[in-house]
Amino acid sequence: MFLRLCLLRSFRTCWTGKVNYSSVPDELTFFKNDMIVCWHREPKFPYDCSKPLPEMQPESKSVLKVTTNEAYKLFNKEEPRPIIAEEMAKMTYTTKHIWFPRARDKKKMRMEPDRPYL
Known part of the structure; x- marks a missing residue:
């Protein structure tokens, strides 16, 4: 007690001891x-000081977190080869010609052997 x-x-x-005229x-x-x-x-809050609720973005039903458009942008992005060659040449202190391989080395001529047992 x-x-x-x-x-x-x-x-x-x-x-x-403030005076309250409310019922x-x-x-x-x-x-x-x-x-x-x-x-x-609950205290009254003026409407002028309030902010709108953030808009909810629709969630996809996919398990993946990355959309297909974002994936295409990541994997289809190609830098021009001369820029890459210049950067590699500066990094390794070489000329740019080393970083452009010759096309004739890539395409080897396919010749049929004269004798089948070779």
């Missing part, structure tokens, strides 16, 4: 057994 009175006095000292109380306090329950009304 003594504890309840001390708590009630502490609540009363903290409570400011709805600012706070509601009641005691039940050894428990004190307080309810405070």
